[in-house]
Amino acid sequence: STDSVIDTQKHDCDPAFVRLRNPCTDAASLYMLSSGDVELFEVKAFEEDFHSWFVGQTVQRDGRLLFVTPMDPLYLILPCLIKSGIEGKFQPVDQVVMDEEFPACSRLLSCSRSLASLHHVAEEKEVGTLKFHRYSQEKTMNWLKKKVERTVITLKKRNICVGQGVKSTTYVRVKPQSDYQEEDYLRYAHGLISEYISEDLSKALLRHLELPELTSPKETEPPSKKRKLSDKPVEAGEDYTKFNSADFVRKPSKKMTAAQKSLAKVDKTGMKPMSSFFSPKVKAEK
Amino acid sequence: MSCNTSVIRVQASSVEQTQRVPVHLMPCEIEHNGTARVSQYLTATTKDCKHEKTVSFRGRGLRGQEISCPQGYTGLVLKEINKLGSDQEDRTVRVSSVFDKLTYWNLETPPNSDDTVVMAMDWPELAEAVSLFFSFQSSHNVCYAVS
Amino acid sequence: MELGPFETDNAVNCRLTSQIPDVCQTEDCCLGIDEAGRGPVLGPMVYGICFCPISKKDKLKELKVADSKTLTETERENLFEKLDGAKSYIGWALQILSPNTISTSMLQRTKYNLNSLSHDTAIGLVQYALDRGVQLKEVFVDTVGPADRYEDKLSKLFPGIKVTVRPKADSLFPIVSAASICAKVARDCAVKGWNFAEDLGEVDTNYGSGYPNDPKTKAWLLKYLDPVFGYPQFVRFSWSTAQTLMDSKGVTVHW
Numbered sequence: 001s002t003d004s005v006i007d008t009q010k011h012d013c014d015p016a017f018v019r020l021r022n023p024c025t026d027a028a029s030l031y032m033l034s035s036g037d038v039e040l041f042e043v044k045a046f047e048e049d050f051h052s053w054f055v056g057q058t059v060q061r062d063g064r065l066l067f068v069t070p071m072d073p074l075y076l077i078l079p080c081l082i083k084s085g086i087e088g089k090f091q092p093v094d095q096v097v098m099d100e101e102f103p104a105c106s107r108l109l110s111c112s113r114s115l116a117s118l119h120h121v122a123e124e125k126e127v128g129t130l131k132f133h134r135y136s137q138e139k140t141m142n143w144l145k146k147k148v149e150r151t152v153i154t155l156k157k158r159n160i161c162v163g164q165g166v167k168s169t170t171y172v173r174v175k176p177q178s179d180y181q182e183e184d185y186l187r188y189a190h191g192l193i194s195e196y197i198s199e200d201l202s203k204a205l206l207r208h209l210e211l212p213e214l215t216s217p218k219e220t221e222p223p224s225k226k227r228k229l230s231d232k233p234v235e236a237g238e239d240y241t242k243f244n245s246a247d248f249v250r251k252p253s254k255k256m257t258a259a260q261k262s263l264a265k266v267d268k269t270g271m272k273p274m275s276s277f278f279s280p281k282v283k284a285e286k
Numbered sequence: 287m288s289c290n291t292s293v294i295r296v297q298a299s300s301v302e303q304t305q306r307v308p309v310h311l312m313p314c315e316i317e318h319n320g321t322a323r324v325s326q327y328l329t330a331t332t333k334d335c336k337h338e339k340t341v342s343f344r345g346r347g348l349r350g351q352e353i354s355c356p357q358g359y360t361g362l363v364l365k366e367i368n369k370l371g372s373d374q375e376d377r378t379v380r381v382s383s384v385f386d387k388l389t390y391w392n393l394e395t396p397p398n399s400d401d402t403v404v405m406a407m408d409w410p411e412l413a414e415a416v417s418l419f420f421s422f423q424s425s426h427n428v429c430y431a432v433s
Numbered sequence: 434m435e436l437g438p439f440e441t442d443n444a445v446n447c448r449l450t451s452q453i454p455d456v457c458q459t460e461d462c463c464l465g466i467d468e469a470g471r472g473p474v475l476g477p478m479v480y481g482i483c484f485c486p487i488s489k490k491d492k493l494k495e496l497k498v499a500d501s502k503t504l505t506e507t508e509r510e511n512l513f514e515k516l517d518g519a520k521s522y523i524g525w526a527l528q529i530l531s532p533n534t535i536s537t538s539m540l541q542r543t544k545y546n547l548n549s550l551s552h553d554t555a556i557g558l559v560q561y562a563l564d565r566g567v568q569l570k571e572v573f574v575d576t577v578g579p580a581d582r583y584e585d586k587l588s589k590l591f592p593g594i595k596v597t598v599r600p601k602a603d604s605l606f607p608i609v610s611a612a613s614i615c616a617k618v619a620r621d622c623a624v625k626g627w628n629f630a631e632d633l634g635e636v637d638t639n640y641g642s643g644y645p646n647d648p649k650t651k652a653w654l655l656k657y658l659d660p661v662f663g664y665p666q667f668v669r670f671s672w673s674t675a676q677t678l679m680d681s682k683g684v685t686v687h688w
Contacts, residue, residue, distance in 0.1 A: 160408065
């Protein structure tokens with residue numbers, strides 16, 4: 001298939017993990033660019049404490065599972081457009097889509113649909129053979145709204161529990177609960193999409209969706225299953241802590257109550273942005 | 287921040303020839319990377335019951351099940367290729383094995399659809415909905431990978 | 434002794450039973466309970482009950498049953514044949530606790546210690562006899578832990594039955610000696626003919642008594658230590674001997 005991240009036909013250019021600025025956190029996250037930068041993928045790790053793999057006749061201490069899923073490069077291009085759009089001028093995108101800290105940023109324009117889809121978030125002007133773009137908040141809101149709508153369809157189709165306050169990082173499916181309101185779906189989808197955009201955009205999108213801001217966002221009530229999981233005796237040994245890339249997981253500090261521990265554990269479960277994956281390993285590993 | 291400029295290349299040319307291997311996600315951290323007599327100990331003593339598999343590891347009772355990779359996805363096991371004497375920032379990983387399904391094990395708890403790893407398998411579809419182009423059908427053969 | 438079903442699957446517990454003699458369902462009976470293989474780090478622990486009408490106690494003595502520990506293996510086997518042959522008035526039942534069950538129970542998240550496991554097994558066997566219509570009036574038990582408390586516990590559970598829990602009951606009461614012989618023969622048989630479920634090829638069976646201080650057992654434990662998996666299911670992982678060896682020579686595992 002042509003969209004494959006790994007195109008076995010083209011041996012000359014391999015896909016690669018690259019670091020790019022995460023539009024939500026503004027910090028580095030791991031992404032993948034396919035052969036020839038044709039497609040962008042996001043990389044998320046599923047991990048739980050105390051897991052390892054057996055692979056064939058080997059053991060792998062690191063029990064993480066990475067999900068490499070296709071991603072719309074527009075999410076990463078958008079912050080560049082917004083930044084440049086402050087001046088309100090039409091500009092050539094190749095002068096805008098760049099980031100000194102993250103050189104791979106300019107490669108985003110090579111993605112097959114980047115240029116073709118810029119009109120979703122920017123006004124376009126053609127002068128001769130040259131194209132110029134200017135960020136449009138209005139267009140962006142409409143584009144994001146469509147994303148939300150599409151996500152809602154998938155959420156319903158997959159029967160995903162969209163109870164209040166559930167975030168994608170801890171999303172948990174509870175058996176058939178068909179009495180969710182449309183608003184629950186919208187909020188959940190908004191929450192998911194908010195992980196790909198800045199906080200400002202997220203708030204603007206909420207208004208655009210005509211969803212009132214929740215004054216006190218309720219904490220996720222960790223379902224019983226999750227609690228059960230955290231009943232496991234926690235014996236985080238010294239070595240374990242050292243092994244993990246330090247900033248990857250929030251480790252519970254030594255002196256925590258059982259309740260704190262279980263909460264911390266629940267928080268860690270699920271999909272994590274790959275900000276520090278493949279970062280230089282901590283010395284202790286050797 | 288020099289590490290932001292580093293690239294990790296995935297040497298993918300060998301995926302098709304790569305051997306498919308049984309893969310188990312264990313509910314414990316095993317402080318070791320290297321060989322393990324998995325087939326002699328784990329596979330040989332695993333029992334297939336109606337809705338679950340059972341086995342024990344280090345004297346603990348485990349209950350698990352086999353799950354498939356999300357549709358359209360292939361599991362890849364990536365291994366870093368160590369280039370001795372090279373202090374280049376860029377690194378290379380190769381695909382060391384491939385899997386279409388995995389067996390995950392719970393400590394004592396029977397496997398069910400609310401297990402986090404089962405739910406995680408929903409992620410690709412959700413991610414695609416959230417972040418994909420409107421007109422884009424998921425015909426990918428994307429990997430997810432064990433590091 | 435035929436261990437039948439246990440040989441097919443020695444990872445789980447197994448109950449072996451004799452026929453219930455008709456006379457045991459009509460006459461008042463006594464029942465003895467003893468165990469074999471509590472201490473060893475290898476193989477199953479076997480619980481045995483033996484029962485007969487109180488009126489046949491003297492006949493039982495004539496069989497010259499004695500504490501199984503004072504007998505040779507052959508003597509025990511012969512005595513078991515005699516006991517099993519006295520089908521008209523002696524019945525027995527055995528509960529084989531597989532080493533895998535012992536490990537997984539003791540290492541369970543909600544700990545299940547060996548004493549509780551023993552008590553529950555003994556209680557289960559008495560209940561089995563009652564369920565099969567054995568007219569139990571007296572039960573004699575070789576002690577597990579503090580005798581008084583165990584005696585109280587059993588008396589409360591089985592009202593109407595006179596329960597006697599004693600240290601060394603197997604040398605005091607022939608019906609307990611008989612139970613002890615049944616248990617010990619089964620335990621030896623299980624260890625001797627152990628079928629390794631693991632794919633280990635030819636396994637050295639020179640594992641000695643199975644007691645942690647037996648040099649042969651120690652040597653075997655060193656020889657069969659796998660750094661990742663530890664041991665085959667034949668070994669009780671919950672024994673400190675096994676754990677110490679895994680800690681020092683195996684890979685560390687965090688749960």
